[in-house]
Amino acid sequence: MGDFVFYFIALCTCVFSVLAVTQRDIFHCALWLALTLMSISGVYFYLDAAFLGVVQILVYVGGIITLFIFAIKLTAHMNDTSIRQTSKQWVISVFVTLLLLLVLFKVFARTSWAEIILKTDSTSINQIGLSLMTHYALPFEFMSVILLAAMVGAIVIGKEKK
Amino acid sequence: MIPMLLSGLAAIGFIAFSAMFLIWLERKISAWIQNRMGPMMTGFHGTLQPIADTIKLLLKEDIVPKGVDFLSWWLAPFFVTVPVVMAFLVIPFSPKWIALDLNVGVVYICSVTSLCVLGIFMAGWGSNNKYSLLGGMRSAAQIISYEVPLLLSVLLVVMEAGTLSMQGIIHAQSHGWFILKPHLTLAFLIYFISATAEVNRVPFDIPEAESELVAGYHTEYSGMKFAMFFVAEYTNMFIISAIATTLFLGGWQGPWLPGVVWFLLKSYGVIVLLMWMRWTLPRVRMDQMMSFAWKVLTPIALLNILISGWFMVK
Numbered sequence: 001m002g003d004f005v006f007y008f009i010a011l012c013t014c015v016f017s018v019l020a021v022t023q024r025d026i027f028h029c030a031l032w033l034a035l036t037l038m039s040i041s042g043v044y045f046y047l048d049a050a051f052l053g054v055v056q057i058l059v060y061v062g063g064i065i066t067l068f069i070f071a072i073k074l075t076a077h078m079n080d081t082s083i084r085q086t087s088k089q090w091v092i093s094v095f096v097t098l099l100l101l102l103v104l105f106k107v108f109a110r111t112s113w114a115e116i117i118l119k120t121d122s123t124s125i126n127q128i129g130l131s132l133m134t135h136y137a138l139p140f141e142f143m144s145v146i147l148l149a150a151m152v153g154a155i156v157i158g159k160e161k162k
Numbered sequence: 163m164i165p166m167l168l169s170g171l172a173a174i175g176f177i178a179f180s181a182m183f184l185i186w187l188e189r190k191i192s193a194w195i196q197n198r199m200g201p202m203m204t205g206f207h208g209t210l211q212p213i214a215d216t217i218k219l220l221l222k223e224d225i226v227p228k229g230v231d232f233l234s235w236w237l238a239p240f241f242v243t244v245p246v247v248m249a250f251l252v253i254p255f256s257p258k259w260i261a262l263d264l265n266v267g268v269v270y271i272c273s274v275t276s277l278c279v280l281g282i283f284m285a286g287w288g289s290n291n292k293y294s295l296l297g298g299m300r301s302a303a304q305i306i307s308y309e310v311p312l313l314l315s316v317l318l319v320v321m322e323a324g325t326l327s328m329q330g331i332i333h334a335q336s337h338g339w340f341i342l343k344p345h346l347t348l349a350f351l352i353y354f355i356s357a358t359a360e361v362n363r364v365p366f367d368i369p370e371a372e373s374e375l376v377a378g379y380h381t382e383y384s385g386m387k388f389a390m391f392f393v394a395e396y397t398n399m400f401i402i403s404a405i406a407t408t409l410f411l412g413g414w415q416g417p418w419l420p421g422v423v424w425f426l427l428k429s430y431g432v433i434v435l436l437m438w439m440r441w442t443l444p445r446v447r448m449d450q451m452m453s454f455a456w457k458v459l460t461p462i463a464l465l466n467i468l469i470s471g472w473f474m475v476k
Contacts, residue, residue, distance in 0.1 A: 028233055054270045062276030066306060069283055
């Protein structure tokens, strides 16, 4: 039963993610992406990592995808199906993607999966909070600076066009 | 497996009956406030009216307008209704009546209810109608903006209780409801205002403002699809009231009566307050509403967290 649930979620994730990059209508792409992210949160729930699953939905589906859709709808001609969906730099991006795939395969091959035992209990949220505020405090703050920079950048780009 | 299925079925049954009851209640309260009688013909004081309405909606033709965006049009009612059912997973009706006491219950219910905005937007876009699109846009903007003060006020409760589990928060209130503490009274007010905006109720009902947008994002829907939007709307109202009951009003705690009764009494009390507001207050303007969220509610909520956090750490 458990295996069946996992394979079902995995199949959904694959199908939705392929649809998310192949559809012509960019609004539909965003919707399929939302479904992909929801399926991934399903994987987290299946692995008993409820906190990760919940945050995945809250941040990605509730926040980011909604903003995507807003951006699509507020940008003129963005919803045109005749719009080109590949950029001029596709050669480089294929190269980078292949490289990333290689790295991921390397990581998969090196990890000894049998040793990983799932340990989740009620203290896991406390542990996440503690490690974010002590051990990972610097990366955590660094991330917020990057986000702030992205926000400022978006405002600057948005203002230039007026 | 079987208990899970049973609790799921119980949740769906409760949603259907609660929505029917709330629609009847809303019509009666509006009539009472406007010095009318409301539905009187079907059953005693119109009690059978919701059942008649349901049968009517089931038998109606499902009209699909020309030029709809097929994917969004068909999926939208599900995107609105499914999160509503999912939210019932962590609502604690009594010490034992909770489907699953997740250790991240509060975050779970907030994240699941935030999914509705996608469905509303899909309905607005998919209908191929300018009123629907305007309603969908307004609704999305409103829900995103008011989610910030809402989550900040919930955060304060979590700080006070020291847990994210719904039952844990109720247990933390065994020596007095959270609403009685001054900083949490402020948090409750912020939560209540934001939650009213989240479910698109008056005075924040501009996504479906009848006088300017016909019916907003569900203008083009008819029959059972419309009914799904309607059920989701009224169940969302129950959910935000249930969250308010859990976080601020002591949940199922209370003397003499069993826990379920107390929980339902408090939740429906909050709903009656919402309905009272709907038939008393005028509608605010879009820009007023947005600036209220960002310039008034969010700073107050942040300050509240800062000051109370200072005293908690000290």
